[in-house]
Amino acid sequence: xxKFELSRRTLLQSSAAGLALLSSASLSRLAQAGxxxxxxxxxGPRDDFGWNQAHAVAAAALKDVPGVTVVEEENxxxxxxxxxxxxxxxxxxxxxxxxxxxxxxxKPFVLDLAAKYPDVEFxxxxxxxxxxxxxxxxxxxxxxxxxxxxxxxxxxLSTTSNKLGFVAAKPIGTVLRNINSFLLGARKVNPDATVQxxxxxxxSMPVRExxxxxxxxxxxxxxxxxxxxxxxxxxxxxxSRGVKCCGHNASQAPLAPKGFITGxxxxxxxxxxxxxxxxxxxxxxxxxxxxxxxxxxxRNTPYGAGATEAAIAAADAARADxxxxxxxxxxxxxxxxxTPLLAAGASFDNYEPSLDQTDYLIEGVTGSIT
Amino acid sequence: xxxxTEAPGLTVQSGFLSELFDRFRRSAEFVVIPLLALIxxxxxxSIFLLLVGKSPADFFALVWRGGFGTSFSWQNTLVRSAxxxxxxxxxxxxxxxxxVIIGGEGALVLGGFAAATIAIPxxxxxxxxxxxxxxxxxxxxxxxxxIGIVGALRHYRGVNETIASLLMxxxxxxxxNFFVEGALRDPSDPNKPSTKPLGADNxxxxxxxxxxxxxxxxxxxxxxxxxxxMNRTTFGFAAxxxxxxxxxxxxxxxxxGKLMVISCAIAGACAGLAGFFExxxxxxxxxxxxxxxxxxTGILVSFLARHNPLVIVPVAIFLGGIAASGGLVQRRMDxxxxxxxxxxxxxxxxxxxxxxxxxxxxFFRSKGAA
Numbered sequence: 207x208x209k210f211e212l213s214r215r216t217l218l219q220s221s222a223a224g225l226a227l228l229s230s231a232s233l234s235r236l237a238q239a240g241x242x243x244x245x246x247x248x249x250g251p252r253d254d255f256g257w258n259q260a261h262a263v264a265a266a267a268l269k270d271v272p273g274v275t276v277v278e279e280e281n282x283x284x285x286x287x288x289x290x291x292x293x294x295x296x297x298x299x300x301x302x303x304x305x306x307x308x309x310x311x312x313k314p315f316v317l318d319l320a321a322k323y324p325d326v327e328f329x330x331x332x333x334x335x336x337x338x339x340x341x342x343x344x345x346x347x348x349x350x351x352x353x354x355x356x357x358x359x360x361x362x363l364s365t366t367s368n369k370l371g372f373v374a375a376k377p378i379g380t381v382l383r384n385i386n387s388f389l390l391g392a393r394k395v396n397p398d399a400t401v402q403x404x405x406x407x408x409x410s411m412p413v414r415e416x417x418x419x420x421x422x423x424x425x426x427x428x429x430x431x432x433x434x435x436x437x438x439x440x441x442x443x444x445x446s447r448g449v450k451c452c453g454h455n456a457s458q459a460p461l462a463p464k465g466f467i468t469g470x471x472x473x474x475x476x477x478x479x480x481x482x483x484x485x486x487x488x489x490x491x492x493x494x495x496x497x498x499x500x501x502x503x504x505r506n507t508p509y510g511a512g513a514t515e516a517a518i519a520a521a522d523a524a525r526a527d528x529x530x531x532x533x534x535x536x537x538x539x540x541x542x543x544x545t546p547l548l549a550a551g552a553s554f555d556n557y558e559p560s561l562d563q564t565d566y567l568i569e570g571v572t573g574s575i576t
Numbered sequence: 577x578x579x580x581t582e583a584p585g586l587t588v589q590s591g592f593l594s595e596l597f598d599r600f601r602r603s604a605e606f607v608v609i610p611l612l613a614l615i616x617x618x619x620x621x622s623i624f625l626l627l628v629g630k631s632p633a634d635f636f637a638l639v640w641r642g643g644f645g646t647s648f649s650w651q652n653t654l655v656r657s658a659x660x661x662x663x664x665x666x667x668x669x670x671x672x673x674x675x676v677i678i679g680g681e682g683a684l685v686l687g688g689f690a691a692a693t694i695a696i697p698x699x700x701x702x703x704x705x706x707x708x709x710x711x712x713x714x715x716x717x718x719x720x721x722x723i724g725i726v727g728a729l730r731h732y733r734g735v736n737e738t739i740a741s742l743l744m745x746x747x748x749x750x751x752x753n754f755f756v757e758g759a760l761r762d763p764s765d766p767n768k769p770s771t772k773p774l775g776a777d778n779x780x781x782x783x784x785x786x787x788x789x790x791x792x793x794x795x796x797x798x799x800x801x802x803x804x805x806m807n808r809t810t811f812g813f814a815a816x817x818x819x820x821x822x823x824x825x826x827x828x829x830x831x832x833g834k835l836m837v838i839s840c841a842i843a844g845a846c847a848g849l850a851g852f853f854e855x856x857x858x859x860x861x862x863x864x865x866x867x868x869x870x871x872x873t874g875i876l877v878s879f880l881a882r883h884n885p886l887v888i889v890p891v892a893i894f895l896g897g898i899a900a901s902g903g904l905v906q907r908r909m910d911x912x913x914x915x916x917x918x919x920x921x922x923x924x925x926x927x928x929x930x931x932x933x934x935x936x937x938x939f940f941r942s943k944g945a946a
Contacts, residue, residue: 277907281914285868286858290652291903297648298641298904310768310865314858407757 242273242302242485244478245295247288248280249308250410256436259456261307261331264474274482277301284310292319296326303485305478306330316343327491329481331474333562335493344493346477350380350454351387352498352556353470354431355534356506357452358391359524360467360517361429362399364450365392371422372403373415373432373440377575381433383564384470387534388431389571395520402427403573409435419443429467441466450512457507466510468521473505498556499529528556535561540569605934610880613930617922624918630909638908642901649900651787657896658788659684661795662850663874664881664888665802666723669843670737671883672806673836674819677726679741680847681871682748683719687848688855689752690718692771692862693760695778704778712852719848720841722748727840731833737840749867756863770863780857791853796889798846803885805842815839847871873899876924882931895920 244265252262258280269276277299282291288311295301296319304326306316312330320328320340328343335345361370370392374381385403392399402425404418411434419430419440431452432440438461444451445462453459453469477495484491497503506525509518528534534556537548547568548554554561567575622632643653666680691711698707726744729735757769782789806812818825818832826832850870855862877895881887902916 279903279906279913282903283868284865285854286655287868287899290655290900293648294642294652294900294903295907297646299907310863313765314860 241275241300242482243275243277243295243300244268244303244305244482245292245299245301246276246278246305247282247291247295247307247311248278249282249284249310250280250435252278252280254436255438255441255458255461256434256455258307258435260472261305261474263456264472264478265305267475268478268482271479271482273486282308284308284315286315289315289319292316292328293323296323301326303327303481303491304329327481327485329491329495333494333496339493341493344491344495346474346481346495348472348474348503349496349498349556350470350472350504351383351561352528352534353504353506354384354452354454355387355391355528356521356525357431357468357470358388359395360509360513360521361388361431361450361452362392362394362396363517363520364467364512364514365396365399365429367426367428368396368398368400369425369427370399370401371419371425371427371430372401372571372573373418373422373430373434374403374405375409375434376407377405379562379564382567382575383561384433385571386564386568389568390534390536390539391524393570394524399570401571403567403571405573405575406434412436412439415439416443420447423447423449431470453507459507459510463511465512466507467512467517468509469507471505471507473503476502499525500531531556541566542569542571544569601939605937609930609933609937610927613926614923616930617919617926620922620926621919624922628911630911634909635905635911638905639898639901642904643897649897652900653893653897654786654788654792655896656899657892658792658795659850659854659868659870660874660877660892660896661792661799661888662846662853663871664877664892665798665874665885666719666843666847666850666871667875667878668881668883668885668888669802669806669839669846670723670727670836671878672812672815672819673839674822675727675730675836675840676738677723677741677840677843678738678875679723679726679743679745679748679871680843680850680874681867681869682741682745683722683844683847684851684854684871685745685748685752685866686722686851687715687719688851688866689748689755689771689862690848691715691852691855692774693755695774696760696772699772699774699778707774707778708780708856711856712849715848715852715855716845717848719851720845723844723847724837724841726844727836727838728833730840731836745871752862752866753864762861768863770859770861773861774856775860778856779860780853789853789857791850791857794849794853795892798849799885799889802842802846806885811835811838847874873920876920879924880927 246265248258248261250258252258265276265278268274277295279291282288292304295304309332312334316328316330317339320343324342329346331346333345333347335343372385372388374385385401389401402422404421406414406418415434416439420443422430429450430440430444432454437454437458441451441453441458441461445465450465450467451462452467456471458469459466481491533553535548535554537552538550539548541547625632625635643649663680663684666683667677670677691714694714695707695711726737726741729740730737756771760771761769762772780789783793814830815835818830818835822832851866854866859865873895877888877892881891898916898919902913905911905915906913
């Protein structure tokens with residue numbers, strides 16, 4: 207447990223420092239960045255309408271910062287190829303900051319390279335860095351469940367069947383937390399709402415994602431969302447079946463011109479620009495950086511045609527609440543098996559460390575982890 | 577005309593010279609045709625590049641720099657070549673019997689899985705050499721049995737070995753996923769399902785002074801050993817007879833079934849070793865990253881090498897270099913990563929077509945034989 211308390215403390219400190227720096231760092235100061243070369247490695251295509259695109263959008267924003275050169279490589283598998291791509295960026299392109307954006311890059315590849323190249327900074331997009339790992343390595347991540355919560359507030363006012371569908375990849379902590387937060391958002395405005403979840407078992411398995419989306423619509427769900435690497439198939443299936451949808455990771459608004467409500471997006475450019483500014487100032491980069499709306503690390507996709515006036519107003523209000531630190535997890539909440547998670551009146555802080563280890567779904571969610 | 581007027585002694589000498597020249601001419605076929613094929617595919621690929629508006633000169637310069645131009649590039653290339661040598665042997669050995677095995681990837685996956693699995697109960701007490709030895713044997717047995725089954729199915733049940741080995745690849749992946757995400761999953765890694773890590777002390781190191789693990793050297797030695805087996809032993813001779821004419825081999829009383837099963841088992845053991853090195857030298861555990869496509873690139877290597885184990889080594893290094901340069905090409909020329917796949921595909925096609933020219937070009941025939 208102590209590990210996570212520590213994580214949380216460093217997290218909040220670094221987030222606060224990041225905010226302070228963001229507000230003070232003007233573009234003119236960034237302009238002194240000199241010769242910073244940033245290498246970004248993606249596990250899939252940059253235009254996947256999902257995880258990789260979210261990073262690529264931020265990379266494009268980073269390219270606009272004067273003095274910063276960005277080199278990118280897509281479809282790099284989580285094998286020795288990842289290590290060699292990063293090394294190639296260092297040796298042949300002179301990269302001094304590497305963003306490794308896929309989970310499996312960290313162990314052993316980022317850790318090995320950080321030890322081998324102590325003058326290069328490595329940052330990895332998942333909360334994996336712990337004390338004892340190289341100081342020139344680190345983690346950055348966004349609390350996307352906050353944005354899913356806001357999505358769900360809009361979704362809860364958009365459903366007529368009170369059934370929301372969730373296509374999920376693997377039953378791991380971050381995914382389960384997003385599902386739970388999605389239910390809580392919907393319940394906030396619509397106490398009758400339920401969330402039905404189907405796990406595909408893979409981060410990217412388009413055929414199964416389509417089957418799951420169709421099954422959810424067949425079961426009566428009239429708003430779909432998802433947590434898979436590339437939500438393209440789920441969103442397109444929802445649109446073709448005539449139900450509404452909320453996005454995930456990046457903007458899928460163009461895929462559903464009729465039914466798109468809003469989406470939960472990472473805003474990596476905040477972190478990328480923050481790190482570039484840090485290095486330009488000669489400041490050390492934080493080893494652990496994470497946050498949600500309050501530090502501008504996540505955002506919602508601009509509302510689509512599927513969002514009603516009432517939904518927009520409620521979602522905007524919910525986002526303002528979360529940004530101000532109002533908790534998402536407010537009791538009474540029971541886990542799916544009936545055991546209490548939070549008593550009436552109790553609540554979790556939005557950065558409650560135990561939520562990182564979520565291994566349960568809450569009452570109101572149908573569908574099984576196993 | 578001049579020859580007829582020469583002194584008799586000189587005629588004898590020129591006869592000897594022309595015989596030498598003839599010999600040279602006949603063996604030159606095996607160098608000139610592949611070289612021409614390389615040049616033709618280079619030209620075709622240049623046309624492709626020009627069509628998408630990129631400079632072929634830049635491309636080849638970058639391939640040189642990324643694959644062979646610096647000492648880092650060489651190590652990058654060699655690291656990528658090592659698994660290709662093993663998986664190419666998985667194609668080359670059965671090819672001597674006329675079998676086309678394309679499922680080496682399955683043997684690689686199962687070999688890696690078997691190595692990681694047998695290590696689990698031993699990690700805490702076994703010394704590294706014992707652990708690695710047992711792992712290597714387990715990997716070879718798993719791969720050998722897997723492809724051995726393909727050979728047995730072919731001989732005893734008449735099942736097409738190409739299709740069987742390909743389909744068995746999917747079964748191998750399912751076996752890996754079933755256990756790695758279930759019974760053998762290491763609970764300490766909540767997000768990427770993997771087996772228990774070997775630990776840094778038990779990993780295979782690198783060849784001193786390089787970044788390249790010992791698998792490369794073992795692979796080269798294995799190529800030499802299998803070359804001797806297939807070209808200098810009665811086993812290899814019998815296999816070649818069976819590959820040339822199965823019925824004739826049977827009529828001669830050769831144990832064709834045994835030859836097939838043993839050749840396939842040797843082939844599978846080679847691919848299994850590739851999996852062993854992936855686990856013991858790179859990942860330190862078995863997980864979905866084992867499925868990286870080395871088995872499929874190995875098919876290309878073996879065909880380019882005309883199934884000659886000795887030629888496999890330079891061809892694997894050549895293709896490893898193309899793969900190693902893929903990232904640099906992507907970053908500098910803004911070409912999609914599939915570009916090097918197009919080059920590989922063109923190479924494969926042109927080489928296959930060039931196969932049909934062996935023995936048909938009169939230039940390479942000696943005058944007497946023509």
